[in-house]
Amino acid sequence: MSSSTSAVPAAQPVSSGDAVVKVTDLVAGYLPGVNILNGCSIEARKGELIGIIGPNGAGKSTLLKAMFGLVKVHSGTVVVRGQDITGLKANKLVTRGVGFVPQTNNVFSTLTIEENLQMGMFQRPKDFAQRFDFVTSLFPELGKRRAQRAGSLSGGERQMVAMGRALMMDPAVLLLDEPPQASLPSSRTKRSCACTRSTVRGCP
Ligand SMILES: Nc1ncnc2c1ncn2[C@@H]1O[C@H](COP(=O)(O)OP(=O)(O)OP(=O)(O)O)[C@@H](O)[C@H]1O
Ligand SMILES: [Mg+2]
Helix, strand or coil, X not given: CEXXXXXXXXXXXXXXXXXXXXXXXXXXXXXXXXXXXXXXXXXXXXXXXXXXXXXXXCCHHHHHHHHCCCCCEEEEXXXXXCEECCCXXXXXXXXXXXXXXXXXCCCCCCCEHHHHHHHHCCCCHHHHHHXXXXXXXXXXXXXXXXXXEHHHCCHHHHHHHHHHHHHCCCCCEEEECCCCHHHCCCCCCCCCCCCCCEEEEECC
């Protein structure tokens, strides 16, 4: 994926100094000498939703994984709220306000829905009840079925659990890898969005 690959900015441009997340010239890949990202740059400002569109194998998931410290970054930077977070591991990123919903393997399938949401809060367990109320107000099904094992859910329902888990920590930036429409919060919330491909969200 090169920097020209279709990162589609929202319609209202604002100054780049307002970026909640800014990726600059990212070069990254899984194997030494084989780069999947070859100078990828995107940015999202507060409240913006950025869609990343490309064919299968283009590197959309790789970009999000590189931003979330799951793929080795060879050069370039990822800055979140003015802090360089390039290469930091996922647990550190969560405490710095970054949430990630993977495309696959995105729930703890032997745990219940409620336990999956608890996993999202393991670094701030005292706030669990309050965040659980918030997340289940976005996704009422998760509250109603809190005792159900995540492994018995459909793919879209698992995405809902994964998104709920990421939202438990109230992230400033939410990285969503191919969220299906069915897993998006209801339209009454301002966090709702309509997208069918990988997205980066600078949350309000
Ligand atoms: N764990 C891995 N090890 C080595 N190569 C990988 C790994 N994961 C992905 N790749 C390769 O990286 C390239 C980009 O894959 P990626 O998953 O980022 O594509 P994508 O744009 O998300 O595709 P899709 O639309 O199918 O989800 C592909 O050529 C893929 O084979
Ligand atoms: Mg993908």
